[in-house]
Amino acid sequence: MHPFTKRKAEAVGALGESKLILSIRNWLGTTNPPAPFGIGDDCAVLPRPRGIQVVTVDPVIFGRHFDANASGRAVGAKLLKRNLSDVASMGARPTFAVVSLVLDRGVRTEWLRQFYLGIADAARRYGVAVVGGDVAQADGSLTASLTLLGEAGETRVLTRNGAKIGERIYVTGELGGSILGHHLRFEPRLTEGAWLAKQKAVTAMMDVSDGLAKDLWSLMPANGFPALRAEAVPISAAAKRLARKTGRPSLYHALSDGEDYELAFTLAQQADASRFERAWSKTFRTRLSCIGGIIHEAKRSVGSFDLNSVRGYEHLR
Amino acid sequence: MHPFTKRKAEAVGALGESKLILSIRNWLGTTNPPAPFGIGDDCAVLPRPRGIQVVTVDPVIFGRHFDANASGRAVGAKLLKRNLSDVASMGARPTFAVVSLVLDRGVRTEWLRQFYLGIADAARRYGVAVVGGDVAQADGSLTASLTLLGEAGETRVLTRNGAKIGERIYVTGELGGSILGHHLRFEPRLTEGAWLAKQKAVTAMMDVSDGLAKDLWSLMPANGFPALRAEAVPISAAAKRLARKTGRPSLYHALSDGEDYELAFTLAQQADASRFERAWSKTFRTRLSCIGGIIHEAKRSVGSFDLNSVRGYEHLR
Numbered sequence: 114m115h116p117f118t119k120r121k122a123e124a125v126g127a128l129g130e131s132k133l134i135l136s137i138r139n140w141l142g143t144t145n146p147p148a149p150f151g152i153g154d155d156c157a158v159l160p161r162p163r164g165i166q167v168v169t170v171d172p173v174i175f176g177r178h179f180d181a182n183a184s185g186r187a188v189g190a191k192l193l194k195r196n197l198s199d200v201a202s203m204g205a206r207p208t209f210a211v212v213s214l215v216l217d218r219g220v221r222t223e224w225l226r227q228f229y230l231g232i233a234d235a236a237r238r239y240g241v242a243v244v245g246g247d248v249a250q251a252d253g254s255l256t257a258s259l260t261l262l263g264e265a266g267e268t269r270v271l272t273r274n275g276a277k278i279g280e281r282i283y284v285t286g287e288l289g290g291s292i293l294g295h296h297l298r299f300e301p302r303l304t305e306g307a308w309l310a311k312q313k314a315v316t317a318m319m320d321v322s323d324g325l326a327k328d329l330w331s332l333m334p335a336n337g338f339p340a341l342r343a344e345a346v347p348i349s350a351a352a353k354r355l356a357r358k359t360g361r362p363s364l365y366h367a368l369s370d371g372e373d374y375e376l377a378f379t380l381a382q383q384a385d386a387s388r389f390e391r392a393w394s395k396t397f398r399t400r401l402s403c404i405g406g407i408i409h410e411a412k413r414s415v416g417s418f419d420l421n422s423v424r425g426y427e428h429l430r
Numbered sequence: 431m432h433p434f435t436k437r438k439a440e441a442v443g444a445l446g447e448s449k450l451i452l453s454i455r456n457w458l459g460t461t462n463p464p465a466p467f468g469i470g471d472d473c474a475v476l477p478r479p480r481g482i483q484v485v486t487v488d489p490v491i492f493g494r495h496f497d498a499n500a501s502g503r504a505v506g507a508k509l510l511k512r513n514l515s516d517v518a519s520m521g522a523r524p525t526f527a528v529v530s531l532v533l534d535r536g537v538r539t540e541w542l543r544q545f546y547l548g549i550a551d552a553a554r555r556y557g558v559a560v561v562g563g564d565v566a567q568a569d570g571s572l573t574a575s576l577t578l579l580g581e582a583g584e585t586r587v588l589t590r591n592g593a594k595i596g597e598r599i600y601v602t603g604e605l606g607g608s609i610l611g612h613h614l615r616f617e618p619r620l621t622e623g624a625w626l627a628k629q630k631a632v633t634a635m636m637d638v639s640d641g642l643a644k645d646l647w648s649l650m651p652a653n654g655f656p657a658l659r660a661e662a663v664p665i666s667a668a669a670k671r672l673a674r675k676t677g678r679p680s681l682y683h684a685l686s687d688g689e690d691y692e693l694a695f696t697l698a699q700q701a702d703a704s705r706f707e708r709a710w711s712k713t714f715r716t717r718l719s720c721i722g723g724i725i726h727e728a729k730r731s732v733g734s735f736d737l738n739s740v741r742g743y744e745h746l747r
Contacts, residue, residue: 149589155516155636156484156580158587167473168561170528170577174568199472211487213530213575244485251491253570258530260487260577263473270475272466319472 115181116255118221125225126218133248136222140229144236144243157244159209165265169199175255179297185224187297189231195322196261197239197301198374202320204271204310205263206303210236211245213258220255228257239303271310273331275317276379281386281406282332282339285399286375288325289352289367296372305399306376312392314384321375326368332379338413341405379407432498433572435538442542443535450565453539457546461553461560474561476526482582486516492572496614502541504614506548512639513578514556514618515691519637521588521627522580523620527553528562530575537572545574556620588627590648592634593696598703598723599649599656602716603692605642606669606684613689622716623693629709631701638692642721643685649696655730658722696724 118124125133138145138152145151149158173179173192183191193210200207212232216225236243241261285302302320309315321328325346329339348367355370356363380389386403393401435441442450455462455469462468466475490496490509500508510527517524529549533542553560558578602619619637626632638645642663646656665684672687673680697706703720710718 148591149520149587154589154591155519156486156522156587158520158582158589159483159485161481161483162478164478166476166478168476168526168528168577168579169473170530170562170564170575172530172532172564172566174532174566174571177566177568202472203466203475205473209485211485211577213487213489213577215489215491215532215573215575245487247487247489247575249489249491249494251494251571251573254491254568254573256532256568256571256573258487258532258564258575260485260528260530262485265475270466270473272471272475274465274471 114185114221114224116175116185116221116224117217117219119219123221123223124219125216125222128222130248137229137246140226141233141243144233144241146242146244151242151244152246157211159244162208162264163266165270167200167203167205167263167265167270168260169196170258170260171195171199172256172258183297185227186231186234189228190235191297192257192259193232193235193241194299194301196259197303198320198322200261200263201301201303201306202318202376203263203265204306204318205265206307207239207241207261207263209244209262210241211260212243213247215249215251215254215256217252217254218250269310271315271318273317273319276332276334276337276407277316277382278334278337278407278409279382280316280379281403282377282379283401283403284321284325284347284375284377285401286373287347287349287400288321288373288375289349289363289370290355291351291370291372293351293355295351299374301374302376305397308396309376309378312389314381314389316379316381318376318378321373321377322371324369324371325377329377332377333407336410337407338410339405340408345402345404347400347402431502431538431541433492433502433538433541434534434536436536440538440540441536442533442539445539447565454546454563457543458550458560461550461558463559463561468559468561469563474528476561479525479581480583482587484517484520484522484580484582484587485577486513487575487577488512488516489573489575500614502544503548503551506545507552508614509574509576510549510552510558511616511618513576514620515637515639517578517580518618518620518623519635519693520582521586521623521635522582523624524556524558524578524580526561526579527558528577529560530564532566532568532571532573534569534571535567586627588632588635590634590636593649593651593654593724594633594699595651595654595724595726596699597633597696598720599694599696600718600720601638601642601664601692601694602718603690604664604666604717605638605690605692606666606680606687607672608668608687608689610668610672612668616691618691619693622714625713626693626695629706631698631706633696633698635693635695638690638694639688641686641688642694646694649694650724653727654724655727656722657725662719662721664717664719
């Protein structure tokens with residue numbers, strides 16, 4: 114279903130603001146608690162969190178993060194899941210969300226209904242309450258920004274900052290070719306992230322969303338260089354399919370496509386890596402790959418695999 | 431300065447994402463704490479709030495909430511202040527903000543700098559830390575959504591729900607004609623809101639942003655009807671100026687223009703209204719008007735001033 118329609122009766126413009134907000138609350142159903150804890154007052158009122166709190170914001174934009182081929186339901190779920198991936202990468206659990214919607218009057222009401230049902234699906238699945246939002250009109254737009262709160266509970270928050278030279282680099286799942294479907298179907302690594310935050314040997318973590326080649330630099334300490342073993346990078350079947358179309362190496366797609374929503378993290382040098390990997394395998398079916406380690410940039414050999422030759426996704430390219 | 435430019439070198443597209451994010455952090459200055467408490471990780475990490483927490487989200491959209499005549503600085507301040515007004519209306523104090531920016535590559539970098547300086551101005555003034563954000567590109571867009579957190583501290587949160595039939599209705603400041611400048615220059619009623627939340631006699635509160643004629647219905651209890659005294663409605667000088675242009679009554683503008691960002695609240699029937707008004711006058715210079723009371727809708731006389739004849743601002747009109 115195309116998100117825009119030329120039939121006025123089928124478009125949100127025919128609803129008007131008050132009815133649209135009422136519809137949104139109906140579509141969100143039980144994931145939207147009654148005011149003042151949900152939509153319906155000037156602010157939503159939140160219970161006091163039990164631990165450290167985290168917050169993140171990410172949008173979905175028509176023509177950028179989805180097109181007319183994606184169902185509204187998948188797009189709504191994607192909006193929440195993009196943010197869930199960020200919360201997962203801190204080792205936190207998600208709590209509350211607010212959604213800011215900017216749309217053209219010609220957006221199809223049924224598409225929007227599917228979109229909010231998709232948010233509600235994912236909210237129920239991952240235990241998130243959608244407590245607030247805003248709807249505004251702008252010609253030609255179909256953009257939604259979701260702000261997600263989370264809490265780290267008793268455990269620590271795992272940041273990007275903490276890795277040292279000599280540590281191993283790991284990545285969950287498989288990378289590349291996300292555009293062929295994974296970007297709508299992925300599972301945010303919440304349980305994995307929470308488990309990793311409990312392992313003291315894990316020193317730093319982030320989610321891979323702009324492509325490993327770009328993102329991995331954020332985990333590097335001063336003078337650190339990511340020395341990767343090309344054969345260890347988990348290349349997805351989609352990256353291989355895409356490579357056949359583009360004529361580029363599948364490794365290129367695995368490293369630079371973006372929207373993988375996997376976790377990359379580092380393991381302390383003194384940790385028993387085999388034991389850690391066994392503990393992982395006992396707990397998760399999710400694939401885990403040790404893709405290399407952090408070396409001193411001075412030790413980087415000229416012939417070695419060079420991440421600088423691959424670029425991740427730049428949003429303003 | 432027009433927010434869009436055709437000179438590529440002056441546009442954000444020339445910066446690229448990484449440099450743009452770095453620039454934003456510089457522009458925000460001290461209002462953006464270092465990661466992981468500010469921008470720079472997958473999530474921002476927040477200290478545990480001391481009391482009940484509130485959250486709200488509101489955007490500014492080019493062509494909708496501002497045009498090329500408004501300075502970037504005023505627009506940035508407006509974005510934060512719109513949300514501050516919502517926090518004020520709960521009687522809470524603001525704490526943390528995240529900003530989601532969706533923009534065309536052709537947005538002028540200098541305009542954007544002014545915009546973030548404006549956010550930073552207001553953030554410093556009202557004690558807000560800008561802890562996170564996102565930047566995404568969409569052709570033809572210039573939209574920013576800000577999510578604001580606040581906390582109610584020791585005092586209660588004041589919601590829209592709580593007024594009873596027989597109570598007086600008050601409004602702060604003066605209403606109407608906001609489009610002539612007030613919508614960029616207004617002061618969110620934070621100190622007034624916090625003070626009102628401490629007065630037990632105040633039963634319900636909201637901010638007036640879509641025009642009193644539309645907004646006031648949100649304060650009405652079941653079967654309640656807002657009986658206003660037309661002569662008591664505080665009409666701004668701008669509403670009178672606008673009325674001379676439009677040929678409409680200035681009262682119409684006061685009741686329906688929107689973007690007043692004033693507080694409307696109700697006072698318990700048993701409260702000593704004169705004493706309450708004296709206490710207000712001792713504490714604030716801000717004008718306070720008792721504009722009427724809540725009557726049973728059955729007692730509404732046909733000839734009386736009827737809010738239904740005036741409509742507030744509908745966002746999807």
